[in-house]
Amino acid sequence: MARSVLSFFTGAGLLDIGFRSANFDVVWHNEINPDFIKAFMYGHEKLYGLEKKELNLFEGSIESVRKSVISEKIGTGIIQSSEFGIIGGPPCPDFSNAGRNLGQAGENGKLTGIFVDLINDFLPKFFTLENVKGLIQKSNHRNYLAELLYKLSKEYCFDVRVLNSLEFGIPQDRERLFVVGFRKSHIFDTLGYASLIEIEKSNLHLINELKKKKIKNLNSFNWFDWPNNPSFQHAREKFSWPQTGPYGDDPMMPITIPSDLFVETKVFNASIENLANQQDVFKAYSDKFMTIEEGDISGKSFKRLHRWRFSPTAAYGNNEVHLHPYKPRRLSVREVMRIQSVPDEFELPENMSLSSKFKTISNGVPVKLATEIALSISRFLD
Template identity: 50%
Template sequence: MAIQVLSFFTGAGLLDLGMHEAGFDVVWRNEYHLPFVQGFKYGFAKMHDASIDDFPVCTSSIENLTPYSIRNEAFSGKVWPSFFGVIGGPPCPDFSVAGSNKGSSGDNGKLTGLYFDQIIGLQPTFFVFENVKGILSNLKHRKYLTEQLYKISKDYAFDIKVMNSLDVGVAQDRERVIVVGFHKSYLHDVLGITELKELGLRNRLLLSKQLHPNIYKQHNWFNWPSIYKFENAKTNFEWPTTNAFGVKDIVCPDNLPPELCVGNYLKGLENIENQNEFFTPKSSKFLSVEEGDVSRKSFKRLHRWRYSPTAAYGNNEVHLHPMLPRRLSVREAMRIQTIPDNYSLPREMTLSNKFKTIGNGVPVKLANHIAQEIYRFFDCPSPKLGS
């Protein structure tokens, strides 16, 4: 039987998709923003040729949920399964460089604390936390994250890493903080007391140094996904810079990995749902911005033979098609987020909500690689406890 998972801040369900593809069974979802719920249900129903009623979502605020209420919804009031996980990426604008930077005092920022409170109450076998790099690179936000991890450290051993989607073959420069934790009762059974104490010492050191980057990078023990072909892709390859807009034939430079070139994801889309959905171009910038010029805060034009900047389509950020005088379409944005082509968003959903829910999610491919390593850990746990 597949390991069951509870999903918070589900959004379009991209983290859920990655977990599902790795063999997990997401049995309960929580999403407060109703347009995102609409998109999620439609997308999953299309993928599975099913009814939207087959994918229920709890729409209560996480502030109003208790472990008891979640148990009754997720497991029909029965006893907890012996293994289950919790996943979630709380809203990140309050920790983002491009956002409000309010941190824990913001309406979104406080949701991170509530997420860790739910972990304490639910006591899952494992959890996954995802957020923007700013929650670790900013001293104020890092202190807040340290406080949250300290709260769970009695029951959990955790590992933390800044992962770039490029490093697992996603054509997008997207850095995210990922925390993976395992319950100590499980680790005690599979690792033994000595190794568990070692993990505890590592966690205490990280917390005492407030997760300082120079410290946490030296103490990883979880087998974080890495594909040698794509490691340090931003610096290991000579990427093209800019070209005049409208040039038809630009040859792809030799030795670039095709998986990381946006142009390869913008082909064969003519008959796929959501491809003809994009904002009508009105500005003269659609004709003047050079291909590959991503220097602006907005109106960034992608280069066909380079990766995309972070797919974040809210807050007035506009990404332009490399070769056409318009923004990316909904489907093109979904391709960049590695969303399967048989996943669609409903016609009646507004374009703003479509782009927002797409940009808020974790690339499915990155989520899947993390999920695979968690699954392997349960199959044959072997944390790297060497120096």
């Protein structure tokens, strides 16, 4: 039987797709951004054949959500019995190294705290929180994370880890912070009293270390069985990646690197040409499209992918999108979807601007990584 999940900060629903792929039933969603809502509705109809009324989407601020509002929509006593999970990735610009670093004081930053308060109010059996790595990198953000974890520690045992999508066979160097938590009653029933006490001690130790200094090895606090793929572990450092080369050249494919990590293999293969959103691309207007070397990602903009390497983090704003390895143009929307491991059946509507399409897709969790996390949670719940 599929486990029920409530999704907050749904966006286009990429995290949701991952949980659905792991046999969770995402019974309710919440989003406020009109473009994200449009993408979510259209994409899920194409992918799953679900209509709006079947998706139970609450359009509005997370601050407006009440248990009664959700109960009316999903029924069956799920909320009352706490037999459900909560997932969400609160907006992250205020914690991002590329942002203004306003932290909890920012309009987006405060939403992470509201999300934690909501978890404590709803008391789901388990939760997943996703955010940028910056939340644990800078001292002021670490202090805030420690405060949030302390709030959760009364009812939950939690685990924290930074995961890179590259280490799961996704050709993208994208590090994100994940927090998973389970009700202490479930930990007691599953692992026993002695394990519960040890995990509680570890959690409090983690909170104290976050307050004091930068943690060099966050993994030393882990007790949850996080997903792991030995074939791709430490891929960024382990393999000898090809360097930059002249635009228009034909570099040889390395034979010592797993082909799943090449954008040429996973993104630009011939099957992409007839897919929806492949023609959604900004028109070329600059000589730079034919002068930037293949693999040159040193600039703040006009980064060109290398066909036999992975993509830098897909985090696009305004008109800035990475360049195709060997064509004089930016990437297409469909190519970005593949970099985010979005199923080919998922589509975005024509009546969205190009900038909105790129921002919407790059805003989500890579689907394949979301699936791996969901499967690990499922195994633990079992």
